Amino acid sequence: MKWENALQDYRRYLRIERGLSANTIVNYTFDVEKLVRYLEEHEIIISPCEIKDEDIQQFIYHIAKQVNARTRSRIISGLRNFFSYLVFEDYRKTNPLDLVESPRLGRKLPDTLSVEEIDALIAAIDLSTPEGERNRAIIETLYGCGLRVSELTDLRLSDLFFEEGFIMVTGKGEKQRFVPIADETQKYINLYRQHIRSHMDIQKGFEDTLFLNRRGKKLTRAMIFTIIKRLAGNSGLNKKVSPHTLRHSFATHLLENGADLRAIQQMLGHASITTTEIYVHMDRSHLKSIMEQFHPRR
Incomplete structure (x- = not known):
């Protein structure tokens, strides 16, 4: 079996059987492609069915000089998943990553902004341009609803249920959820729709897409990153x-103001409450005040 064929089968498995999105599939296969490039560069001719743990170990030693422990751990995890698939499909008897240890990592807490810093970010937007009105609506939606960047770029006009106070979001694995949207956020989206979007020459196929670029097409994930990076620089x-910083800030500020962790999990679209629990570690002083305020033996 050739690497190209194995990767093609793996992508199909991730898409059809696991129901993963295109972006997630790219992330799952990225590290396997890195291994394939390493083998080609070093003229190592070996199939995915025959590669051994010592070959993998040599690759890990090679990349250890280039990446940090967290990235190395992610690469090992990505390769382990790929070879587990090959074992599952009976292409291999064993997983060559079984004996490869991942580096020990401390738990990395997500970066967040204060409410004042988010206000400063929004204040840095140049509202004299059409893109400014759009960018304000984008920032308000990311922070106001806690969306992932791909969820924002995929947002459609038909997903907006403002009368009910919700938007429908398509998350990981094409799973859909309803997220509450505040009147303030609705106001900025409507301003963008009425004064900017309604005057645009929208390209065929993007008539229902909410946030558009100058050419009337869907904004890319990279463009959203660029917009926010520039605003952060302009705001000092x-x-x-x-x-993702805005998504983390959304969850952290909700928790700090007494929101239920299970409700935050549902709004973020986390499959497991364990993922959401990372926000509990972010403000221990707040948790201490909650204990002092509500515990019967305070």
């Missing part, structure tokens, strides 16, 4: 800010 924020 001394932090690395990304769309």
Whole structure:
């Protein structure tokens, strides 16, 4: 079996049987493609069915000089999943990653912004341009609804249920959920729709897409990252800010103001409450005040 064929089968499995999105599939296969490039560069001719743990170990030693422990751990995990699939399909008897240890990692808490820093980010938007109105609506939606960047770019006009106070979001694995949307966020989306989007020359196939670029097509994930990075620079924020920073800030601020963790899980679209629990570790002083306020033996 050739690597190209194995990867093609793996992508099909992830799409059809696991129901993963195109972006997630790219992430799952990225590290396997890195291994394939390493084998080609070093003229190592071996199939995915025959590669041994010592070959994998040599690859890990090679990349250890180039990447940090967290990235190395992710690569090992990606390869382990791929070879587990080959074992599952009876292409191999064993997984060559079984004896490869991942580096020990401390738990990395997500970066967040304060409410004042988010206000500063929004204040840095140039509202004299059409893109400014759009960008304000984008920032307000990311922070106001806690969306992933792909969920924002995929948002459609037909997903907006403003009368009911919700938007329908398509998350990982094409799973859909309803997320509450505040009146303030609705206001900025409507301003963008009425004053900017309604005057655009929208390309065929993007008539229902909410946020568009200058050419009337769907915004890319990379463009959202660029918009936020520029705003962070213009606002003087001394932090690395990304769309996910706004999602983390959304969850953290809800928790700090007394929101239920299970409700936050549902709004974020986390499959497991364990993923959401990371926000519990973010503000221990807040948790201490909750204990002092509500526990019967305070």
